[in-house]
Amino acid sequence: MRLPAPVTYRLGRDADVDACLGVWRTAVDDYQGRLNQPPLPEETGPLRRQVVHMAATDPDRFWVAEVDRPDEDGRAPWLVGFALATVRGGLWYLAMLFVLPAVQGHGIGAALLDRAQAGRDTPPGGPAIPGPDAALESGIHTWGMATDTAQPISNGLYARRGMPPRLPIWRLVGEPYRWSAVPDLPTSLEAVAFDAMAANGHGGPRLLADAVDGVDREVIGITHQADHEYLRRDGRAGFLVRERGGRVLGYAYGAPSGRIGPVAAVEPDLLPALLGVAIRRTPMLGTVGVWVPASADGAVRALLEAGLRFDRFPGLVCWSRPDLPFARYLPINLAMV
Ligand SMILES: CC(C)(COP(=O)(O)OP(=O)(O)OC[C@H]1O[C@@H](n2cnc3c(N)ncnc32)[C@H](O)[C@@H]1OP(=O)(O)O)[C@@H](O)C(=O)NCCC(=O)NCCS
Structure with a gap:
């Protein structure tokens, strides 16, 4: 026309x-x-x-x-x-x-x-x-x-x-039933709810923001506190994963609606356990939906093994640089990293 x-x-x-x-x-x-x-x-x-x-x-x-x-x-x-x-x-x-x-x-x-x-x-x-x-x-x-x-x-x-389009990104959906695929954390690690950290005295919010910024800087090369604040305002539950009393290794979010993400892992092998944290600890979570970049192959495999299924056509991540940061990171959704 x-x-x-x-x-x-x-x-x-x-x-x-x-x-x-x-x-x-x-x-x-x-x-x-x-x-x-x-x-x-x-x-x-x-x-x-x-x-x-x-x-x-x-x-x-x-x-x-x-x-x-x-x-x-x-x-x-x-x-x-x-x-x-x-x-x-x-x-x-x-x-x-x-x-x-x-x-x-x-x-x-x-x-x-x-x-x-x-x-x-x-x-x-x-x-x-x-x-x-x-x-x-x-x-x-x-x-x-x-x-x-x-x-x-x-x-x-x-x-x-x-x-140019460089990387498929899949939406996986379903109710996990093979729980061993998204395992509990090893005993050397602990998961701490963001809310518990933020509520811990005057320094809590700052400690939480610094820990999350540190992971973001290392895994995706940027920080985005404004988005973390939005996620928490919107009711997503965040969990920080760290060595007991030590180094922070990642974080994972879940929402009561079943949406998982973002998930960030300093070590890619930790992604299945981080997904396990979000799935087990988010209040009221039932059927799970999560966008997973194909380069986070351990996460794709773990979620399929747990019982989730690919949903519809995949998306494509278009990126100006050949080095994409998504082997260790599952984004919020397709509209926001
Ligand atoms: C994608 C969208 C926003 C583009 O808007 P638009 O006003 O139709 O686009 P424009 O007329 O400005 O430009 C379209 C360009 O795509 C190019 N194009 C069309 N078909 C193409 C094809 N098969 N392969 C490659 N390029 C193609 C056109 O040649 C044109 O570029 P050019 O005029 O410089 O040659 C619109 O088509 C749309 O809303 N699509 C549906 C929803 C969607 O996919 N949105 C994007 C979500 S990420």
Whole structure:
């Protein structure tokens, strides 16, 4: 279809979030439906909270595209696409980029991506977009995102900008029944609930933040305290794993809904036991769902052995650098490292 009117771009705001989630749903159901996949679940509460969190931490990386014409409900202008990215340390990460099917293929996705990469408006024909190949004053050294294997358009869009798909990431789902596959910690190690640490006197929160930052720096090369605070606000239970009274070796989160992650292990062999900690100790956890990068092969194997199954098509991690940090790390989900 021809574009019905010129497209304008502006920063997104909280009041746009519901319209953006509408665009996300329509865009995903459109291509998934053509592949005979079921529509997205109706519940969007957790995603909505995550979008609000990311838009709050990175307001200059949340952009919307509008067409000066009423939408189906008579609201003008019509919000037809959006992009949302985060910057944590030197890592730029695209959380979401969606354009309504009716106006795809007209450069709107690319223009939104330009702005989410630049963190500012980019006039047509204006300065080169800071991207993976550019040396940046901003200090960004790594650009990434996770896509759907079933989506050549987005994978092509990112690969042309130097962020090619490099790594499958699987969602594993199910109720564990072979518990030995996600074993108890050896007696030399202990798991401490984040809440217990944070409640421990005035120094507790600082000790917890330092321990988590230390693991993140070592395993993924960045720290992201704002996301850890969001996870805890959102009701995920975190557990720190360390040598008794000694070195911190990793952490794992679980949510009462069954979502596991993020999980970080200084030693990759510890991933199955870290998953065991999250699965055993998260209150009210039943059916488990977790995104696992294929390079965390010990975790993939342990979860399959425990009884979980691969769910739907895998995602793909697109990354500007060939060295990916996911052999020892299971991310929060596809939208946030
Ligand atoms: C992905 C999406 C955001 C792109 O938005 P858009 O406005 O349609 O994209 P644009 O018109 O700006 O650009 C699309 C680019 O993909 C390229 N492309 C299309 N099909 C392709 C293919 N099979 N292989 C490689 N590249 C392809 C086009 O050539 C175009 O680039 P060019 O114009 O520079 O040549 C949009 O199509 C969408 O919402 N899709 C469904 C949901 C989705 O997958 N979102 C991304 C989640 S990570």
